[in-house]
Amino acid sequence: MWRVHRLYQDQAGHADALREDLATLASGSDDADNRAALHQIGTLHDARHVIFDNDTRFMFASVFDGSWDTYIDDFARTVVGAHFDRIFSHSEGFPGIADPGVKDWFVAHQEPAGIFVSSYPELTVQQIWKDHRVDEAFEEVLDTPEFRAALDNPANAELVATPAFQKLLKEASA
Numbered sequence: 122m123w124r125v126h127r128l129y130q131d132q133a134g135h136a137d138a139l140r141e142d143l144a145t146l147a148s149g150s151d152d153a154d155n156r157a158a159l160h161q162i163g164t165l166h167d168a169r170h171v172i173f174d175n176d177t178r179f180m181f182a183s184v185f186d187g188s189w190d191t192y193i194d195d196f197a198r199t200v201v202g203a204h205f206d207r208i209f210s211h212s213e214g215f216p217g218i219a220d221p222g223v224k225d226w227f228v229a230h231q232e233p234a235g236i237f238v239s240s241y242p243e244l245t246v247q248q249i250w251k252d253h254r255v256d257e258a259f260e261e262v263l264d265t266p267e268f269r270a271a272l273d274n275p276a277n278a279e280l281v282a283t284p285a286f287q288k289l290l291k292e293a294s295a
Contacts, residue, residue: 153202
C-alpha cells in the first residue's frame with residue numbers, strides 16, 4: 122500500500138522539517154532500537170518516504186507480510202510508533218498513532234498499487250532472514266578444510282555425485 126498525505130499548508134516549513142526528521146531517522150541515531158523493533162515486528166520488507174508536488178505532499182509506501190491491521194498495531198507498540206508520530210505530524214489531520222481513529226485516517230489516505238511486482242512473492246521476511254542465516258552458516262562450512270576433505274573422501278563419492286548435492290555445490294559457487 123502507498124499513502125499520500127497533504128503536508129500542512131497553513132504553516133511554512135513542514136517539508137523542510139519533515140526532511141530533517143527523515144534524515145535523523147536515516148542517520149541511524151536510534152539504529153539499534155529501530156533494528157530491534159523491526160526484528161520484533163518481523164513483517165516489514167521495505168518502506169520509503171517521498172516529498173513531492175512542490176513540497177505540498179508526502180508519500181509513504183511500504184511492503185509487509187500479513188494483514189494491514191496487524192502491521193499498524195505492531196508498529197504502534199514499538200519505537201516505530203513514535204517515529205510514525207514524528208513523521209506524520211507534518212501531515213494534515215494526523216491524529217497520532219495512539220488515537221483510536223488512526224487506522225481510519227490511514228485508510229482514508231491510502232491507494233492500492235495498480236500493479237505490484239516482486240522478485241520473491243512467496244517469501245516472507247521471516248523466511249528471508251532464515252535463508253540468510255542458513256546461507257551464512259553454509260558458507261562457513263564450505264570454507265573449512267574438513268569440508269574439502271569430505272568431498273574428496275571416496276566414502277562420500279555416492280552422496281557427492283547425487284543431483285541434489287551437485288545442485289547445492291553449483292548454487293554455492295554462483
